[in-house]
Amino acid sequence: MSEETPVWKALNLAMDAEMSDDDSVFTLGEDVGLYGGSYRVTQDLYARYGEWRVRDTPISEGSFTGLAVGAAMVGMRPVVEIMTVNFALLALDAIINMAAKIPFMSGGQFPMPLVVRMPGGVAKQLAAQHSQRLEHTLMNVPGLRIAVPATPQDAWWQLRQAIRSDEPIVFLEHELLYFSKGTLDTKLPPPPMHRATVRRPGNDLTIISYSHMAKLSLKAAERLSAEGMDIEVIDLRSLRPIDWDSCAASVEKTHHLLVVEEDCGFAGAGAEIVATLTERCFHFLDAPAQRLAGLDMPTPYNGTLETASIPTTASIADAARQMLLPGEIS
Amino acid sequence: MKKEPITMPVLSDTMESGHLIKWLKQPGDRVKKGDILAEAESDKAIMDVEAFSDGYLTGPLASPGTDIPTGTVIGYISDAPEHAGNETEQQPSIPATTSTSQNSTQPATHPSAAPPHEHARHNTRDIKASPYARGLAHELGVNLATVPPGPQGIIQAPQVVAAAMQGPQPNLDAGPGWRFKMLSSMRRAVADNMSATVNTPTFRISSDLRMDLLRQAAKKRGMSLTLLLAKALALTVTKHPLFNAVYTPNGLALRQQVNVGIAADVPGGLLTPVLHNAAERPVPELAEDWRILKNKLKRQRLAPEDYEGATIYLSNLGMFKVVKSFEAIVPLGAAAILSVGAQKDGAASGTLSCDHRVVYGADAARFLETLTALLNNPGDWS
Incomplete structure (x- = not known):
């Protein structure tokens, strides 16, 4: 298919395909109907499927996410769009207390085929309340699944797999990736939903990352390749569950682990990844596993400070160099 | 105050580390470009470490009597004198293997620098080595006590592999008690050069x-x-x-x-x-x-x-x-x-x-x- 599909288009196509395949799929959220979604993910769906299946909602995340939970319990396949992850805080009761618990507490009598999509991450000067990453909060909820696609190909298949799944899935989309383009081949078979993927094979050091940071890590790896460092980049694609086998195999090969995350480092995804892989691969590590993460602070509005508060291609490359050539960089 | 680092110079093509013999200037001394600050021994000769700019020699200075990888900071030249006292007490985090080969003839000029001493490293648990280096050493039959540490004073896989490539090692624990005398740079160079000829028919x-x-x-x-x-x-x-x-x-x-x-x-x-x-x-x-x-x-x-x-x-x-x-x-x-x-x-x-x-x-x-x-x-x- 198209060589240069943006991520938003891949998501849009996935929505369209699932809605056309299955009448029980519907979407709801703020501005998903007439406006076509803040990032165009539901563009044209309103015209195609009508206002019952593409529902504009009031600004009331708690109630419309709760509505979707109820719909999922009785056999629908709702796809909630929350305008940004920052607003999802209002919907956490529905997500954490209801969606994540109901299948467990009902002894499996109620499935939960719910998808909650939410754009997030540090975009461009949206200030502290609109630049959050909530991985650290959502990862700590047993019963939830979390998908973090970084490419159009992954966005396409993972959203379709999420909609078909009977488990509650939070779908984290990065605001800076919507207009990033890549190859989309809808004929390619999908990898398993939670399988990590090796974006670039290498022998000297493993970088594990996800979403926008996986893209930057890949750029850093290409830069380091010119300096003779052979970096393997793993894109997790899923934060819950995490594909530990793929990660461990890589660390056992390169003996060096660097985790790159945009979210604050404290008690975040990187902490979990480093802890688990240190438990699993301790005897294979030739240097302490490292994290490169967002600073432990609200995101500054000032553009320079904002950039300094999260990893960049340059800082990722520096961190990798520091691990491979200690002492040569001051 | 501006501080420019002084590094262990590369004195020959084959030189990987230099043996710092002694400092000829004290911290706080005014130095001119070209002044000789210290003497260092490469794998073949004793060479002078020169000042590359005018200023004042400033600590922390690396300890004399240590082997220091080339490019490692051994001291500083600053544009203003500073109290020389306490700075020299703190040793910089310079990876160094102690050696006594020069001790008898080259007394350390530093009162604060502890004289390097030989010590036997019998208990490998006390040696700083990465988990992978330990595993490799175990599998390759390399005694970690005989492996010189890499950058930052930690044994990592490359050092273990290099040790393993040098061939089988004697089992020191079988005989009487022993202690290590580290190789002088010259002795190491001769050993390396001779080992390099084993493939010559x-x-x-x-x-x-x-x-x-x-x-x-x-x-x-x-x-x-x-x-x-x-x-x-x-x-x-x-x-x-x-x-x-x-x-x-x-x-x-x-x-x-x-x-x-x-x-x-x-x-x-x-x-x-x-x-x-x-x-x-x-x-x-x-x-x-x-x-x-x-x-x-x-x-x-x-x-x-x-x-x-x-x-x-x-x-x-x-x-x-x-x-x-x-x-x-x-x-x-x-x-x-x-x-x-x-x-x-x-x-x-x-x-x-x-x-x-x-x-x-x-x-x-x-x-x-x-x-x-x-x-x-x-x-x-x-």
Whole structure:
């Protein structure tokens, strides 16, 4: 298919395909109907499927996410769009207390085929309340699944797999990736939903990352390749569950682990990844596993400070160099 | 205050670390560009560490008596003096392996620098090594206590692999108690150079060389016997140019000039000062070169260009009356080395060790014929 599909288009196509395949799929959220979604993910769906299946909602995340939970319990396949992850805080009761618990507490009598999509991450000067990453909060909820696609190909298949799944899935989309383009081949078979993927094979050091940071890590790896460092980049694609086998195999090969995350480092995804892989691969590590993460602070509005508060291609490359050539960089 | 780091300089191509002998300036001393700040020993010679800018020497300074990887910061030059007191107390986090090879002759100038000491590292649990390095050491049968640490003073996989590549190691725990004396840089260089020759297929061929006439000629001209032997060797090589070649996987490298490396016994090691273009240059000129080289040798001031680039080697142990004959190892970079024993009845045993990939037995026999002829008629060429 198209060589240069943006991520938003891949998501849009996935929505369209699932809605056309299955009448029980519907979407709801703020501005998903007439406006076509803040990032165009539901563009044209309103015209195609009508206002019952593409529902504009009031600004009331708690109630419309709760509505979707109820719909999922009785056999629908709702796809909630929350305008940004920052607003999802209002919907956490529905997500954490209801969606994540109901299948467990009902002894499996109620499935939960719910998808909650939410754009997030540090975009461009949206200030502290609109630049959050909530991985650290959502990862700590047993019963939830979390998908973090970084490419159009992954966005396409993972959203379709999420909609078909009977488990509650939070779908984290990065605001800076919507207009990033890549190859989309809808004929390619999908990898398993939670399988990590090796974006670039290498022998000297493993970088594990996800979403926008996986893209930057890949750029850093290409830069380091010119300096003779052979970096393997793993894109997790899923934060819950995490594909530990793929990660461990890589660390056992390169003996060096660097985790790159945009979210604050404290008690975040990187902490979990480093802890688990240190438990699993301790005897294979030739240097302490490292994290490169967002600073432990609200995101500054000032553009320079904002950039300094999260990893960049340059800082990722520096961190990798520091691990491979200690002492040569001051 | 601006502080510019002083780093352990790279003094030769093969140098990976330098042995900091002593500081010649104290923290707080005003220094000018070009001033000598410290003395460092490379794998071959003692060299000066110079100031590259004007300012004040500032700590923390690296401890004398330690081996320090090239490029590591050993001190600072700042644009303003500072209280020299406490700074020097804190040792910088410089990876260093202690060594005592220079202690007796080079007392540390620093009252604050703890004298380096030897210690046995019997308990490998106390050694800083990465988990992977430990696993590798276990699998490869490498005793971590014998592995020099890498950057930041931690043993990592590359150091274990390097140790394993050096071949099997003696089991020290089986015998009596022991302690380590770290190798001096020169000793390490010799060890590395010799280990590098294990893949050279070598044969040896011996002959009695007439020395009485050469000795007379040397005495008459006030020159050293070794120098004239080197000249005779160089002239022989010009008649047998294959002996000036060296084997490489891409082919034989045929060199255009004969440089004779002469093995020299120095305190704590072995060096090979080189007589450049020994075949074509006149003997008096070579004699002057040799005098200068010996002088540098005595002061341990041989520079890389003084000891690198030999194409043929001479090792003369004739001054030891007890040596009848011996077989030297062909150094990497040459096809042959001539070993000369002590004289008896006007002759000395000469053994030519050769790289069989370059020259063969009959070549070596013809080589010795030419050499013998030259030694029988020193008047013709010396």
